[in-house]
Amino acid sequence: MSGRSAILIVGGYGQVGREVARLLAPRFPGAVIIAGRDRAKAEALATRLGHGTRAMGLSLPLRGEPPPLKGVGLVVMCLDPETLDLAECCLAAGVDYIDVTAKQESLDALERLEPLARRSGATAVLGVGVAPGLTNLLAARAHAGFEHVERMDLFLMLGGGDAHGAAAIGWTLDNLDRVFTVQQDGRPHEVRSFREHEVVRFPGLPRTRKAWRFNFPDQRMVARAFSIPSVSTWLCFDSALLTAGMRLAARVGLSWLLRVPALRRGVMRVLGACRLGSDVCRVLVRAEGRLGGHPATREFAFEGRREAELTALVAAEAARWLLAGHRPGGVLALERFVTPGPFLRRLEESRPGLQLWMGSV
Ligand SMILES: NC(=O)c1ccc[n+]([C@@H]2O[C@H](COP(=O)([O-])OP(=O)(O)OC[C@H]3O[C@@H](n4cnc5c(N)ncnc54)[C@H](OP(=O)(O)O)[C@@H]3O)[C@@H](O)[C@H]2O)c1
Known part of the structure; x- marks a missing residue:
């Protein structure tokens, strides 16, 4: 793998993170890195998933540690960290970022990183999941x-x-x-x-x-x-x-x-x-x-x-848009980042058992 093609999933063996990893690993072989405080758990999941998935021990906040962003082009944040230090490092370094948080304070703080993202050309997508999402x-x-x-x-x-x-x-x-x-x-x-x-x-x-x-x-x-x-x-x-x-x-x-x-x-x-x-x-x-x-x-x-699986499905689809080159730059809510109708239809078609009603309920 070269350049910045790695996808770092933080909280990667949690309920949401492991589903994101399961969806992205076969689509982007060799690119997915599962991160969490327990390296052994991350390694066990990486081995189970295969497709060249790797593991990383990572504890947030970084507390002055260098951000683990070498070769990383996208971070998917699947936990609510105490501080947004990793998000800030991503957006300063031009690394794209997806966050599933439902915490208002985190969403507000992430929005304030807009100038940083604009300067580096990175795209951050917020409100990814079920509600918000x-x-x-x-x-x-x-x-x-x-x-x-x-x-x-x-x-x-x-x-x-x-x-x-x-x-x-x-x-x-x-x-x-x-x-x-x-x-x-x-x-x-x-x-x-x-x-x-x-x-x-x-x-x-x-x-x-x-x-x-x-x-x-x-x-x-x-x-x-x-x-x-x-x-x-x-x-x-x-x-x-x-x-x-x-x-x-x-x-x-x-x-x-x-x-x-x-x-x-x-x-x-x-x-x-x-x-x-x-x-x-x-x-x-x-x-x-x-x-x-x-x-x-x-x-x-x-x-x-x-709910965790649906959250992951939305996050993985947003990741797919970013990795396909849809990188408008800045900090955007999901509904501004994608075209809602086609995005929802694609989600519905992504697996059996999902159903969408568009104004016809
Ligand atoms: N938008 C939505 O609709 C929606 C829906 C569901 C969930 N969510 C959000 O998604 C997030 C994850 O939920 P979940 O159900 O997947 O939770 P979870 O199962 O508890 O997963 C959290 C993951 O983060 C890791 N972690 C926790 N603290 C950490 C730290 N300080 N540094 C590094 N890793 C840490 C945990 O592993 P270790 O403890 O071993 O490190 C675990 O792997 C939450 O913020 C939740 O609110 C949003």
């Missing part, structure tokens, strides 16, 4: 079909029987009882996780579900990107019992107790092992506005299995 793409596609959108609701149904990684569970617990801002009637409005709900019927399901407010960053990204007066994201699980349990935990203020490290570790272990329901992952975007001069409502949806 698929929800943003569906929102962009929905928005394009309207003359004016007044309100958009983004719904996510997670499978209670899905295997979620420690980082993803940690993020959910951190946001369990969070006060956060949404855009409502054109103004910032403070709300709290799991306090209000909206009713949704996902395609193919016989009955409606209650979905609850949750602090996904996609609602703010979409409101800002498309200047929509009201945008909210709503979460439910396929298991009504799990949805009720999470709601109760939020109501009784479990997040306070979870600041005790031992308790948090215990709850994370239980949630990591708990299987209540299927591994389905559904997203639906409902847009309300004006179409052909008349009030209209349209719904766009995507369905698959395993």
Whole structure:
């Protein structure tokens, strides 16, 4: 291998990272490097995947260590590091960067690296995954079909029987009882996780579900990107019992107790092992506005299995675009980096069991 053709997957043996590696290794033989704090785990996965996949021991933050970017052309970040030192090194060195984070603070900090990326010609793609990710793409596609959108609701149904990684569970617990801002009637409005709900019927399901407010960053990204007066994201699980349990935990203020490290570790272990329901992952975007001069409502949806796998599928497809030479430069949200309609259709066709509804729900 020569030049900068290596793809460094950080958090590469985690739930999301290992799926990204599994998708990219056969497509880019000899290029994939799996990185994480436990080199032995990275090596075991690299051996299992084959196709010349390599392993690297890497602990973030770098704490003054030189960035491991020799020969690397693309970094796929599959964890939420404490600092963005590696991202900064990538963008300073002209190395492309994909981030799956759902943490608002990380997204904001990454956006501030835009001038660095512009100077070096690197491209960073943010909001890659399910929410943010698929929800943003569906929102962009929905928005394009309207003359004016007044309100958009983004719904996510997670499978209670899905295997979620420690980082993803940690993020959910951190946001369990969070006060956060949404855009409502054109103004910032403070709300709290799991306090209000909206009713949704996902395609193919016989009955409606209650979905609850949750602090996904996609609602703010979409409101800002498309200047929509009201945008909210709503979460439910396929298991009504799990949805009720999470709601109760939020109501009784479990997040306070979870600041005790031992308790948090215990709850994370239980949630990591708990299987209540299927591994389905559904997203639906409902847009309300004006179409052909008349009030209209349209719904766009995507369905698959395993949130981590869908996140990885989106990340691998974004990687494919970058590695095919689509490198506009700068820091871009996924829906600005790709053309949403064709990207979503390609995802749907990439494997059996994925289904896309474009305004026809
Ligand atoms: N956008 C979306 O829709 C979406 C969906 C799902 C997940 N996510 C995000 O994806 C990320 C990964 O989630 P996941 O479920 O894959 O989590 P995970 O299974 O816990 O994986 C995290 C990986 O990072 C490694 N790691 C942790 N801390 C590290 C450090 N300081 N330095 C180097 N490596 C480190 C872990 O291995 P070691 O601990 O052995 O180092 C592990 O391999 C999270 O940020 C999550 O919020 C986004």
